[in-house]
Amino acid sequence: MQSRPNYRVVRLHHPDPRLLEGLDALHRALIHGSGVPPEQFMDFVTCRLDDEAMLLVLSLAGDVPVGYGLAFDVAEHTFMPEWQRSGYITQFYVVPEHRRRGVGQRMFDFIVEWLASRGVTSMQLNVSMDNPVGERFWQRQGFAPQRVRMRWGT
Numbered sequence: 001m002q003s004r005p006n007y008r009v010v011r012l013h014h015p016d017p018r019l020l021e022g023l024d025a026l027h028r029a030l031i032h033g034s035g036v037p038p039e040q041f042m043d044f045v046t047c048r049l050d051d052e053a054m055l056l057v058l059s060l061a062g063d064v065p066v067g068y069g070l071a072f073d074v075a076e077h078t079f080m081p082e083w084q085r086s087g088y089i090t091q092f093y094v095v096p097e098h099r100r101r102g103v104g105q106r107m108f109d110f111i112v113e114w115l116a117s118r119g120v121t122s123m124q125l126n127v128s129m130d131n132p133v134g135e136r137f138w139q140r141q142g143f144a145p146q147r148v149r150m151r152w153g154t
Helices: 017-031 038-046 103-117 132-140
Strands: 007-011 054-061 064-074 086-094 123-125
Touching: 007 103, 017 038, 017 054, 017 064, 017 086, 054 103, 064 103, 086 103, 103 123
Parallel strands: 086 123
Antiparallel strands: 007 054, 054 064, 064 086
16 A cells, blocks of 8 residues: 655745756656746745745745745736735646645645735636636636636737
């Protein structure tokens, strides 16, 4: 009988090369086929690891990264004068073979606790329209559809 891995969630504050390499692999799996250059993400997060308004978490099975979440405490939005302070989960991914094992729930709970410790009482996120599994996960967490995000051009 194969035992289940022991999962833990850690915040990535400092540039740990092994964890960054795992994060890069997870991010590449998330955006595979999207045409988005993966280096852009890694450059963005590595230069902001010490930003207190950004939370980057990794879920580890033993010492192996199997999921990550990226969230922000957004006090104001330059292009939206009606913006009210909110938490914003911008990316959230769990390797398929580790899904439905509580990995996503642990990362989400970590994000909620972090936002609550900062006094943030609401959150937003985007879910791809072709991701019904993700949509159901977020609805179980209490999220409800609010808007449809549309895109024009390439």
